[in-house]
Amino acid sequence: MNNDRISCKQNTHKTDLSLEIAGIAMKNPVMVASGTFGFGREYSEFIDINNLGAIVTKGLTFLPKEGNPPPRTYETPGGMLNSVGLENPGVENFIKKEMPYLNSLSIPVIVNIDGDTVNEYYKIAKRLDNVKNISALEINISCPNVKQGGMAFGQDPQNAYEVVKAVKEGTNLPIIVKLSPNVTKVEKIAEAAVSAGADAISLINTLLGMAIDIYEKKPVFYRTFAGLSGPAVKPVALRMVWQVYDAVDVPIIGMGGIFTWQDAIEFILAGASAVAVGTANFVEPQAPEKIVAGIEHYLKEQFEENIRLNDIIGLAHKANID
Amino acid sequence: MNNDRISCKQNTHKTDLSLEIAGIAMKNPVMVASGTFGFGREYSEFIDINNLGAIVTKGLTFLPKEGNPPPRTYETPGGMLNSVGLENPGVENFIKKEMPYLNSLSIPVIVNIDGDTVNEYYKIAKRLDNVKNISALEINISCPNVKQGGMAFGQDPQNAYEVVKAVKEGTNLPIIVKLSPNVTKVEKIAEAAVSAGADAISLINTLLGMAIDIYEKKPVFYRTFAGLSGPAVKPVALRMVWQVYDAVDVPIIGMGGIFTWQDAIEFILAGASAVAVGTANFVEPQAPEKIVAGIEHYLKEQFEENIRLNDIIGLAHKANID
Amino acid sequence: MAKLRFFADIVMNREIAMDIFHMKLYCPMAAKLAIPGQFLHMRCSDTLSPLLRRPISIANADERDGTLDIIYRVVGEGTRLLSAKKTGESIDIMGPLGNGYPIDQKVNRIAIIGGGIGTCPLMFLAKKLATKNSKSGNLVKHSVFLGFKTAKQSFGIEFFQSLGYDVHISTDDGSLGFKGFPTDLIQDYIFDVIYACGPKPLLAIMQAYAVRHNIMSFVSLEERMACGIGACLGCAVKMKSDGYKKVCKDGPVFELSKVIF
Amino acid sequence: MAKLRFFADIVMNREIAMDIFHMKLYCPMAAKLAIPGQFLHMRCSDTLSPLLRRPISIANADERDGTLDIIYRVVGEGTRLLSAKKTGESIDIMGPLGNGYPIDQKVNRIAIIGGGIGTCPLMFLAKKLATKNSKSGNLVKHSVFLGFKTAKQSFGIEFFQSLGYDVHISTDDGSLGFKGFPTDLIQDYIFDVIYACGPKPLLAIMQAYAVRHNIMSFVSLEERMACGIGACLGCAVKMKSDGYKKVCKDGPVFELSKVIF
């Protein structure tokens, strides 16, 4: 596979974690996953957000969305289910109330967008196109917790193609397409997204799961199904990153169960140019910062001087070929 | 949905756990999952196997199979990956060396079968057709750990249909079809299997996952991918049982991460007539026995007298409709 | 920028009633910041099981000796692991989190009403109110109404008494005090402000009562939490207007009249 | 039908060398059944993390006082949790499992060779061999070759000496005994039977040595395990003929000459 998916700005440090994905310049490859970090503000009491590679916002819809009735979260072995249902202030309120804070950050801001229809995706993209300080859009075609749209777009290559195409028409911003793991062949969806113009692929969104309250004798969640995330899903996420790396030539942002720097390295060796930390934030707010430090340490310990992050992306595929 | 998927033999006890699935009479709904219980002998030093509802053997191929190189197992958060690769003695050795012990048990014996080709499935089914004391065949169209066949049959409705059809031609034994969770719409595969004559559906087999050794910088497993099982996958398994229950009218055997009786009850309320315990056996050999006791206790505590297991299968679907 | 995340030393952890534990933590910074109604988001294990943190109310905080108290009931895996922790171990906490009870009202007659483990945040509240009243020279007697399942699970009674409150007790089985619910007892009195915490049925009755008598009331709510700080939108509770609020960030204390039960 | 599953009481659990712990368990039935080379399959936590059991060799068993000893190195989550267990707690074990070393050979010169934590099963073996020899009046001196990373991680030396063995020590860094590997030391001697346990490179060298000198040799192998009893086929090890064997059931002890490394 190719090594030039990301171009690294070389600097004088021995280990250079900086990279550029789809035109987004990041000082390290560790982002936070959409929906697990609000619009950033809340975690500023726990970490220095400017230490992250990039921030990804909670999913936005065109109009405000109230979200699902409680309960919205439920713990499972090694993971959790969520059914937030894309509660969000809508694109206008976002621009008015959240962008000012995001503008104050020195790191790239990636806005996660979601729609019920292809046209809604188009409209949000268009509206965000001329907003300053947005580095890229992440198209969520994989949300399992809404009545319409969401995951359905991510389960069929043709649907995925159309959404991406529409967003491309609405904006000049780089486009990251976020895939659903609830498919037979994730690489087919990735290929469709890339052929429609995706500049990068992110995966995985949550696995579709559920829980039943055995005393109430009914599903825990109002919408019956909910999204599974956390360490439990890591082996599946890693496998899908591997498959997509073999299938497409755009950079991959890997996520799903990343808790430690060792997890992050697994994703990078499998083919992810960057990683995103989701559920782990809830348990260990410093997880992203610790992961940055761990990656740096790993590079220094395991490779010769002047190694670039770039050099180890997808490295495990080569071992495999031998 | 219908209540007559299973017919319960009423007896004088207050809680009657006995049931009949696809013509297999079981004294309780707790089975063990294929590949986690060998051919039964090993666990006889830890539990009284005759207390189980039924035993399901390790997957059999027509000829002996050596299996995959080590490592074959790997622990993950709340679960494990395996890549055994269907090591088994082949159908003739099975009949000669393993059936005598299985004959000595008083519970139904279900034989799990696997093939590289449709014809191999047919041949095994035919060979086992006239072997005494086999209660049913479970067709594994979902093994992720072999080079050919296996899961590929379970990821496409047409392929699934053909395998089941062929097995039906080879045998008069009841047929359970074991589905792969690595699909976009599991209910479509279930429908295909039923239309080809499946008498019952079992699910889920393992989720396709992987792990990378960050110091060796290569995949942990020789075949790169491996199968994820254990509590981590339970929410996904439960969701799929729910979906298949809504789609087909044959009994369902639910499995995937069942550890406690509470887990088993969740599956039953979601629509499983019986459950199978897999990975949990490794950790808690008495898990199946404890689950039987727990189900009995739950029925007594939560329902009025004379409740039958039958009455609560899929119960959570009704709550949902209200 | 205060980082609200600490590794606190466990000074004490012992069973004070059936399945109810009292843990004292040494954590000067958190003790200094804490106000009644806030909670700690606690990691119960350093493994991945259980995964998420557990929210537990602050039952007391002593700024001078730098300690925080929590009182919790063992109900599942997380609280079971908490109860197994030993003096001298340290524990990973986020907090104090949430908004806390407003206590600046100039009022005469205060009622505090709690059910079971809901008593915990009310203890800290009672202490702050008592301090405030003694400072302001306000000597009006305030009332506390507490309900427990059974005598064996009761706790905190002497604490409220020692602060000078008029304490009314009920138990479901009549093994201590009135047989019934604390809401049965309160119906005879009238107050200027009510502070409540407890199971939903209790709170729903109190809501009706407060609306009927037009009493300003504050309630601390519970909901399943992931982040505990307002980032995941996981702990939604529906309000009569304004849609969903977050228990962890907008609450856990809300105006009782606004909540939909 | 013996049920090989017990809740054993922890009699002792303490660090005996850097990161190396010695745990003594009270479990009369298992102590009675155990033979050298067998292992216990231990649940390190009563939560789901870590999920699987961990195989640990039996380092000693005393039928009279009903105890078993294990010695383990803290390398990951499971062994870390083991090391945190306290006297008086109980622990869930399956065992004794596996086949054990054959010790019925009528031989004069025995070599025991171990590397690091591989020393553990050899301790129990040495004790059994010593008992057998003293019973049979066989007074030939047997040799033990042990290799450790560094002096601080060494253990068991006095144990072998007290049993009357001729003990040869090496360390990777020369901080104790010979600087190098135990395989360097053994090259000067000739034996009738060799018992080995340790890292793969050590075993591979020993295989070459044993084949060259045509010495009957037994080795205890390690492989990742799920069930530990032969049911999952997870712990495969390739043999020169006969395909894969199961370390847990067919082993962990194998004839050294038959193993493919």
Ligand SMILES: Cc1cc2nc3c(=O)[nH]c(=O)nc-3n(C[C@H](O)[C@H](O)[C@H](O)COP(=O)(O)OP(=O)(O)OC[C@H]3O[C@@H](n4cnc5c(N)ncnc54)[C@H](O)[C@@H]3O)c2cc1C
């Ligand atoms: C703001 C707030 C303050 C609280 N204060 C106290 C207190 O002072 N003392 C006390 O004993 N308990 C208190 N609780 C309840 C306490 O959080 C739960 O009892 C605890 O999380 C149960 O965890 P577990 O692992 O033992 O139980 P499990 O049932 O195994 O927990 C499973 C999951 O459900 C969640 N959960 C279970 N019960 C509750 C609940 N009642 N509310 C919210 N989430 C729940 C857990 O956090 C966990 O994510 C408070 C809850 C909230 C939201």
Ligand SMILES: Cc1cc2nc3c(=O)[nH]c(=O)nc-3n(C[C@H](O)[C@H](O)[C@H](O)COP(=O)(O)OP(=O)(O)OC[C@H]3O[C@@H](n4cnc5c(N)ncnc54)[C@H](O)[C@@H]3O)c2cc1C
């Ligand atoms: C038959 C047998 C006897 C053993 N006897 C001893 C002993 O007496 N003392 C001792 O310290 N160690 C012994 N080991 C190794 C011991 O099992 C591992 O060190 C231990 O499982 C590590 O668990 P962990 O959770 O601390 O490490 P982790 O690396 O976190 O474990 C992750 C997984 O890998 C497996 N694993 C890790 N290392 C090994 C290994 N070397 N062999 C097999 N599986 C491994 C674990 O069992 C677990 O499933 C023995 C292994 C076997 C197979």
Ligand SMILES: Cc1cc2nc3c(=O)[nH]c(=O)nc-3n(C[C@H](O)[C@H](O)[C@H](O)COP(=O)(O)O)c2cc1C
């Ligand atoms: C509470 C919660 C809310 C989420 N909301 C969104 C969202 O709005 N948009 C989106 O694309 N993904 C959303 N996700 C998915 C995560 O971004 C991420 O893809 C997933 O959780 C897997 O990563 P993890 O295992 O590290 O959490 C959400 C996940 C959680 C747990």
Ligand SMILES: Cc1cc2nc3c(=O)[nH]c(=O)nc-3n(C[C@H](O)[C@H](O)[C@H](O)COP(=O)(O)O)c2cc1C
């Ligand atoms: C080690 C191992 C071997 C397995 N072998 C088979 C097999 O031969 N045939 C089969 O149909 N399923 C096989 N499975 C899948 C299980 O039967 C079961 O479907 C899966 O593990 C999910 O259940 P669990 O989470 O309870 O383990 C195997 C699973 C494991 C862990």
Ligand code: FES
């Ligand atoms: S728990 Fe995350 S927003 Fe309240």
Ligand code: FES
């Ligand atoms: S560990 Fe299961 S067969 Fe050896």
